[in-house]
Amino acid sequence: MAQRLSAQAPDFEARFTELLSSKREVSEDVDHIVRDILEDVRKRGDAAVLEYTAKFDRLTVSSMEELRVSEEEIAAALQQVPQATIDALELARERIHAHHARQMPKDDRYTDPIGVELGSIWTAVEAVGLYVPGGLASYPSSVLMNAVPAKVAGVERIAMVVPSPDGVLNPQVLAAAHIAGVTEIYRVGGAQAVAALAYGTQTIAPVSKIVGPGNAFVAAAKRRVFGTVGIDMIAGPSEVLVIADSSANPEWIAADLLAQAEHDEVAQSILITDSADLANAVEVAVEGQLKTLPKADIAGASWRDFGAIIVVDDIEAAMPLSNRIAPEHLELAVADSEVLLKKVRNAGAVFIGAHTPEAIGDYVGGSNHVLPTARSARFSSGLSVLDFVKRTSILKCTADNLRQIGPSAVVLGEAEGLSGHARSVAIRLNL
Amino acid sequence: MAQRLSAQAPDFEARFTELLSSKREVSEDVDHIVRDILEDVRKRGDAAVLEYTAKFDRLTVSSMEELRVSEEEIAAALQQVPQATIDALELARERIHAHHARQMPKDDRYTDPIGVELGSIWTAVEAVGLYVPGGLASYPSSVLMNAVPAKVAGVERIAMVVPSPDGVLNPQVLAAAHIAGVTEIYRVGGAQAVAALAYGTQTIAPVSKIVGPGNAFVAAAKRRVFGTVGIDMIAGPSEVLVIADSSANPEWIAADLLAQAEHDEVAQSILITDSADLANAVEVAVEGQLKTLPKADIAGASWRDFGAIIVVDDIEAAMPLSNRIAPEHLELAVADSEVLLKKVRNAGAVFIGAHTPEAIGDYVGGSNHVLPTARSARFSSGLSVLDFVKRTSILKCTADNLRQIGPSAVVLGEAEGLSGHARSVAIRLNL
Known part of the structure; x- marks a missing residue:
């Protein structure tokens, strides 16, 4: 009780x-194992991924091509999933899409009172890796919650990885991927999958950001590749x-x-x-x-x-x-x-x-189920379209503008001991 | 050449x-030193902060109160800074404020076509820690670039930390803090300052997020406290x-x-x-x-x-x-x-x-100078008001709504082997 x-x-x-x-965190010390796997995949690429997949998932194949899920397999999976589940996933996708479409930020370009042009321009992350756990926690709803916002954001390429222990894949997960429009799927998991996505291999092109839940190995790998690629949050145990x-x-x-x-x-x-x-x-x-x-x-x-x-x-x-x-x-x-x-x-x-x-x-x-755990709602938000876009700021001065605000930049550059900064403005003003 | x-x-x-x-990263292996400092400050609070400040900054005081920068010191600093610099900082603050005010996201609450209420509500992070480097890289412009967006977001408390090696503080930094409306300032730096902000001490209340640049010790400390608090990016060397x-x-x-x-x-x-x-x-x-x-x-x-x-x-x-x-x-x-x-x-x-x-x-x-380095603009954005707010999603169903979409949730809960999820919906529908 x-x-x-x-x-x-x-x-x-x-x-x-x-x-x-x-x-409530179960902290497994897997960081040294993960470090070695990342380094190995970074160096040896496909060969290392194949070896770790044989070792950890007991799945031995001769080439990476065999680890790519084929269109036939996806079609077969769709046949295996009851129509009621397909219908429910379709409803979910539609409602998630409609809600997340409202989150798309708008470009903002404007001229301020003295004539300087400023702005914020939003662009989608070009390629995203989506980690989907295998085994018991292999949830089709999680595929939708991660893939649909990326699609709404305009991400061109989503590469999904999902381990298939002993070769077994959850057909619901493939069905959800199909429904979400994800077509590039690899039967790879663990730190080796994170490494392949972050560094790229001969077969898998690198992505710019990796999202999705995973076990302690996946979480440790995501922490380590952060910086090389972006990551979403590291989720802790759920709470209500x-x-x-x-x-x-x-x-x-x-x-x-x-x-x-x-x-x-x-x-x-x-x-x-x-x-x-x-x-x-x-x-x-x-x-x-x-x-x-x-x-x-x-x-x-x-x-x-x-x-x-x-x-x-x-x-x-x-x-x-x-x-x-x-x-x-x-x-x-x-x-x-x-x-x-x-x-x-x-x-x-x-x-x-x-x-x-x-x-x-x-x-x-319709709202996202990937949400901040472990009190992190004090400083972070659930997954949204904003996780799949980035903002470029814009600044454009005319010669007149520079005459008006440039002298203050010269003052601050000199005050900070950065004479090169000051000079780059002063040289344009003949100061 | x-x-x-x-x-x-x-x-x-x-x-x-x-x-x-x-x-281009100079990787200094300071992580083990940082780990010990964090642990010590977490356990012993003020006493540990005072010891590390004496050791690393050669500044020995008898109580944390003495490490808090007083109103008199701020007033004295303002006297020391040339009026031209003060004027330039004021212009910068005003322009940064005006640009960032446009970034404030708007709440979005709406009813969808079948009558379900959804929404996104934005709230400010309650307390933010602002790290300012000491010594050569102690830039007043950086204080404005970090503090002003937090103020625009509505952050109630900003606690600034800045080391004062041998007791020396850059008066320009205090002037910039004053101009940005930052009043809670501690003469503390390094990993000990990050620990004090993240865990809190007897004197310094903990914050929810820590922003601002720092040396290798500060960067390692921010990486380690991430999760307990939010952090901004870990900045690498600058580039154009x-x-x-x-x-x-x-x-x-x-x-x-x-x-x-x-x-x-x-x-x-x-x-x-x-x-x-x-x-x-x-x-x-x-x-x-x-x-x-x-x-x-x-x-x-x-x-x-x-x-x-x-x-x-x-x-x-x-x-x-x-x-x-x-x-x-x-x-x-x-x-x-x-x-x-x-x-x-x-x-x-x-x-x-x-x-x-x-x-x-x-x-x-007017735009922010805290920007993604080391190719991370592929997946991340410069500092903005969005770094100081978080989104809560809202969902509200009527009994009718639940009758309409609930059965699909029951199907998916059962499909995922989560009968408790399915039951929490079914019990309301007498299914």
């Missing part, structure tokens, strides 16, 4: 601080904070807490409520639902070890706590959710009202 | 690729690419190349031109100007070791090369700059026309 905190208790601040700092008052249905809230908990034994589900009755009822409902949940072992461990119920006097007192937690997912299951929404400062995504379970956002809501 | 490449030469591609991959045709004044171009080169012996200045005459004239002009440049030693070494002049047949052939270089700064000193501008794909900032030397953008142009 999850721990219970009361905002009235004298030790509340101490316990809440402890909850905030609870270490539900703020609910007495209007909430305890069975629904329990289901939401368990939906998060089933991801991982180190996932975290927290309920904050002003109703002790709801707190008790949710506690009972969680135990009841665990009895029939297929992933009860995982969800039960997460709830027991990292779950928490916090009872506050007044529901508005939940918001400062929520902003300190900076949850990845925040559900506002209260009678007047708009009042609380105005006070949200740090949260990856907010799910409003009784009929918006977080899982809707995981699949078909 | 810089190397000369000709696009017509048979070995051009090989030499250009070599130029692209030239290693000038594309010029026969219309360009060779003395002006030479001054621009040297302005970049005087930053650092590993800075890089490249000229691409379709005019062999201009190439020759610039070469001569560089040698001439080096004779009177105060930082000739640095600029000369940079030009000799990393400078390059590339002669192409046609000026438009410069653009594919430019996009491969992905320069931090790109000057278009050509007769018809707009034609080339349309083809810019990867560049931090573009300076258009004969009267826009890059140094104008360093100081008073």
Whole structure:
């Protein structure tokens, strides 16, 4: 059973601080292994990728061409996936596309009051690598959430890598790739896949940015290639904070807490409520639902070890706590959710009202499910079109403009001891 | 003298690729030292900061209070800085503010065709740490470029740290902080300052994000605290690419190349031109100007070791090369700059026309001078207001909406083996 905190208790601040700092990362020290793999792939290219794929995925082929997923395989995968799943993925793609299209930033070029032209021009990243995990955590929804914003941004080339342990690929993942318009797919995973994308090999052209979730090896590899290429965030275990008052249905809230908990034994589900009755009822409902949940072992461990119920006097007192937690997912299951929404400062995504379970956002809501974990919503945002574009700033002065503002640049250049800077302006002004 | 490449030469591609991959990073292995300092400050707080400050900056004080820069010191600094410099900093602040105000993203909340409410809400990062180097590279312009966008974003608290070796602080830096509205300033630097900002001490409250340039220790510390807090980019040595045709004044171009080169012996200045005459004239002009440049030693070494002049047949052939270089700064000193501008794909900032030397953008142009180095303009952008805000996505379904799209979420949850996800939707639909 999850721990219970009361905002009235004298030790509340101490316990809440402890909850905030609870270490949920499983830190595996794989960095030295990853360093060697990266270096080897950088030097030997395809040959190294083939060797690591044989070693780690028990998949032996004679050439990289065989690791590229063929059109026939994609067509076969589509046949294997039930039509209801295809339809659901199509709906998801369409809704994700529509929402993300609104995020596309607009170029801004203008002339300021003294006549200087300034601006910001946005361009898409030219080539993006998309990592998709193999095995159990190989989720088709994750393919859509990463690939669709890249497509909306105008990325010309998306190279997808997905390991196929013992040669097995999840057909749903290939179906999702097809639906998202991704055609360049390699059956490669781990640090060797990240290296191939970052440095390029004889067969795989290098990309400029790598996105997508992965295990400890993938995360360590992404950290190491950062700088050579861009990366998205390094995702930690998932988490949800539900703020609910007495209007909430305890069975629904329990289901939401368990939906998060089933991801991982180190996932975290927290309920904050002003109703002790709801707190008790949710506690009972969680135990009841665990009895029939297929992933009860995982969800039960997460709830027991990292779950928490916090009872506050007044529901508005939940918001400062929520902003300190900076949850990845925040559900506002209260009678007047708009009042609380105005006070949200740090949260990856907010799910409003009784009929918006977080899982809707995981699949078909339209917003992105790649969100900042581990309190990083204090300083970062979920994945969006902005992750696949970059801004070039523009400056254009006439001779008149330079006469007007140039002398100040000369003053500052000299003040900073950068006479060459000063001279590059002064020489144009005959100063 | 810089190397000369000709696009017509048979070995051009090989030499250009070599130029692209030239290693200009001075990699100092300070990571183990930094790790210990971070850990020590995290554990012992103020006491550790005081010890490291005594050790590294030769500044011994008895309490953290003494490391806080007082209002009197700031007032005294303002007296020491010439009025012309103050006026130039004021002009810079005003122009930076005006340009960055246009970057503030707008909230977007809307109802989609089936009635689901979606949205993106932007909020400022609550507290930002601003690192300012001490000693030679202590630039007032850098204080403005980092602090003003944070102010525009609505960041409530900016904590600035700046080392004062032997107790010496650059009064220009304090003046720039005052002009930017930064009032919380600590005379602390190095990894100990980054640790204090990231973890907090008894005196310094922790921040959510750390920005600003620094030496190898600061860069290593920022890499290590990334995740606990956000960081801006890790800046490499500066670089400029000038594309010029026969219309360009060779003395002006030479001054621009040297302005970049005087930053650092590993800075890089490249000229691409379709005019062999201009190439020759610039070469001569560089040698001439080096004779009177105060930082000739640095600029000369940079030009000799990393400078390059590339002669192409046609000026438009410069653009594919430019996009491969992905320069931090790109000057278009050509007769018809707009034609080339349309083809810019990867560049931090573009300076258009004969009267826009890059140094104008360093100081008073209004755009930011913190820009992506080392080819990272392929996937990242210069510092902007977006670095100081984060987006929360919003989703709100009615019971009707959930009936319409919920079943697809149930299908996908089950398809992914996440029955708890499926249940959290199904339970609301009585499925």
